[in-house]
Amino acid sequence: MDAIFVLVEHRQGAIRDITFEMLMKGKQLCEKTGNPLTAVLLGNDVGAMAEELKDRANRVILIEDQKLENFNSEAYQQVLGNLVEQEKPSLLLMGHTAFGMDLAPGLAVQMNAPLATDCIDVMMEDDRVKATRQTYGGKLNVEVRLKPAQCSMVTLRPASFSVADYSLGGEITRVTSPLTEEIPSKRFLEYVEAAAGEVDITQTEILVSVGRGIKDPENIPMVQELADSLGAALSCSRPVVDKKWLPKDRQVGTSGKTVKPKVYIAIGISGAFQHAAGMKGSGTIIAINRDPKAPIFNIAHFGIVGDLFKIVPALKGKIGEVLA
């Protein structure tokens, strides 16, 4: 039976959440199709991770090599290309993450495998692979069919599947790394950690968060005052940081910070998944947006459709009265 492969994603000694999400989805697919679920773990000295994953799959394929110490798409591509040729899985799942975005497209071309990226669901029906992905910043869902192939590839969007506990009591199989030498053409040098800022947005109970809808840096004080009046901190979406209107340490999202305040007020933020992934866990989400179809309203608990330049001053005035 052709297995479903899940590529384990780990960094700096820890398995990343996306791995468990993919395994969960993989398990659901396997229950329907009867195929076995295999976790594929590449790294150096990662035996303990294999043990950790054992129950999550029918099999863990473990390939250890010093040259796999840090992620390198070229090394991974060689090893995986080799493995897939030998093992002939029907489906290979990876994360639509910095890891998968660097690796999946090249591997797909090498294997002549159809690839659907950034998917929020994947289905297998009579050997045909279908996937659901989102376009236009999350405003539209698209169902795609992958061309029939021996092996298909799908990258899954992080935080698309919730993870429950289960045990498949899998076994660990060691496979020898086919790498004979370091990859001279692409070398990992080091990690660079972001500098800590003045305000730690992960530690406040209320966050007032502002997005591109704020239009101009001159309007930032308006939302800062709203935050101040609530004893909240000011955070933002990525474009606000890209334009240097607020420092990087204020950014919420996959490439910024993950926050879980009691209340998150999203102002002029559309709710792209990279942003949503960083704030979905907030206790109560209030979104202010003039587009009633903005994806943020799908994850918010409370929504206000309207112009932020009217709502924010009104709210600020009222809070001044009530809380004074």
Add this chain to the structure above:
Amino acid sequence: MEIIVCIKRVPKTAEADLVIDKTERDIEKEGLVFDINEWDNYAVEEAILLKEKYGGTVTAISMGPEEVNETLRRALAMGADQAIRLTDPGFEGSDGYAIARVLSRAINPLAYDLVLTGVQAEDDGYGQVGPTLAELLGIRHVAIVNQIEGIENGRARVHRELEGGLDEVIDLELPAVLTIQTGINEPRYVSIIGIRKVAQKEIKVLGLQDLGMKLEEAGEPGSMTVVEKVFFPPVGEGAQMLEGTMDEISDKVIAILKEKGGVA
């Protein structure tokens, strides 16, 4: 330094009301405002900064209908030296793989040290074309580049953005494809006068045949994925909408803050 930058003209849909078209496989494009893909604007700027630092030329390439001339002219106005438009009915319906294949055919005969793309396109959001293109060209790539530290002796030292504010530093051999992340630079302003100045500049147009491609190598036949249907995301539980006058809405928000946020 010979640099190629791939740019896409996309509809700006953050505030648009999308309408699904009759085929149910796409949206109505009529009435939408189009502009350069946000990521590609940063890629063009980065290409020009590299040219200013290391010399050489910048060539902008875009696959799409005649209207992409506008987007190419924008790149020329920013400082690109040449522009190429890839247009053919046979390109329509291309997925990320097929787009990369068409681009690779156009880029292959050119001299280049670097090919820049955006990390992702705002419309399709595959996040796939750049690395696919690299593999088809048989060269290296780095995805999600947020800093190019320097280029020396045919190698580049770049920063790649990971999750949670972490970067990794990569040393790689050129030629290579780099997919450029937003925020890497501050794209220069393009004035209408600037665009007018390049209005007469020639834009080279290439089609399927010019690229030596067969019909089955592009468009839907050349794609690895086929769109079956599009639909609006189910709203799920959805948000409870707060309505009324500004005053009433403000009162409701304050009540929520008191209840859920511990505001006194």
